[in-house]
Amino acid sequence: MLKKKGVKFGIGLLSILLIINIAASFYFYDLAIKRDVKEFLAGNKDLEVSAEAMDTFLNGDWRSWYRAQDFERWEIQSADGLKLQGYFLEAKKPTEKTVLFAHGYLGDGQDMGIYAEHYYEELGYNVLTVDLRGHEKSEGDYIGFGWHDRLDITQWIDTLVEQRGQETEIVLHGVSMGAATVLMASGEKLPDNVKAIIADSPFTSVYDLFEYQMNRMYNLPDFPLLPTTSLVTKMKAGYSFTEASALDQVKKAEAPILYIHGNDDVFVPTAMSKELYENTKSEAEFVTFDGANHSEAFVSHREDYEVELEEFLNKHMD
Template identity: 25%
Template structure:
């Protein structure tokens, strides 16, 4: 019996060691490793940017740390563009999700540069750092557009892309305006919210651990990923929207970000009843033209 109990204890200890190792080394990777085999499901691309916009140009840009970023430039359907907008997609998505928006913006007189975020799509990189490194990637795109002679450069981001856009606006004042959709205010908080949503664990101790380890594995400082703090340094015009029934990033995040904006020209649109994924379905074309009117009033002054 004693030998049997000892064997049971050994098995339990072994399993606990394995579990601890998985939690310490693997689970935090689920937060930042975009193509992790456990979570990654490649989103099909029905048609590429080059097929939809043969008059555009696929571009490869080298970021500050040597990562190659893939993007696609679509010119405006007019001789003189009103401005150029960098489009930033959401988590585990790719630039092709913005093909329809690029078409609409082109017709309205805006160039667009749709970017595959690092670790997404055709861009290099293993880890998503939620803006710690991506804000500098946006600056690399601005460098490229400036070298090409484009003016009135702004940024449009959705969800993760919105958080990156806010951080870029707060650190690179060459960006003249921003459109921010359904984004979070703080990295630590959003990790907590998502952990609670998917795992059912309501523990800041656990989410704090995930954030710390994710930073160590991804080699970035998670304490600087605070879009809310970036808002206090943003003076550029910003249009912000958020669904009131957002089931991923609470509506209050959008309200907090908007209130913190230092911008003299800013506008907030609450989308009644919209969750995280159906803002455009609920809001319709009226939402798009509200943004266009805002952009036109901004770029006409430059």
């Protein structure tokens, strides 16, 4: 009798824990994946950058520069029926070179204006910034962390070739989630028009990123919550955390890739870029900047960043 009671108690306890885990998984999905106002990153010390960098990001001259430009509004429809928005700026002088930007988590195309100004004013490129699915003016009720976005990027590439001609040369430049996005796109069958990829502060996979963040932000292990949340995400958004892997994709990459990361990045560990670099099939370079936190290097080490960027582009752009 006691043994049967013990079994019933054990089953009951497991059932309660399972219900709690499932409920927590739906909560975590809403917290991180569902398109919604996100407040959980507010005050996160891992995202703190220098006062100088913060002032540049929030109040830099690049913002007034971006607003002053006459961007053409482009729209495409994704393979799964979403209307996605892009913003194209033709170079001052005719050129075949275009940079396609991918922004970070909770950002939008305008956030890449700080980089766009350099490409446009100093390098003479055409510029295409886009709002990734689930962000700003693009449709989508979830954040794809680069996985479904990779296919959207390939459509933007095709659109550029259609609009600019078969001779167009394209650079993909992504930051943070946008960096993972362009790396995930790198494993797809891209046209020869894509000459170079710049990945600033990328993560290896969505699972790896969340595993790291759960431990750092909440002192929680990945199991069992993360696998269950991945199942919820597969059910609601159509992708799992393990399949959303930049690491798997760069193993198939053909286009040259420049990895950039701050050595003081505690939000997305620098080791993730190193692992990506070491597993990249195509020609690749890996540059780090001492003292730079997450996605901060372009501001905190701008001159050196520009040198590394331009040397890489000069090597691979015709």
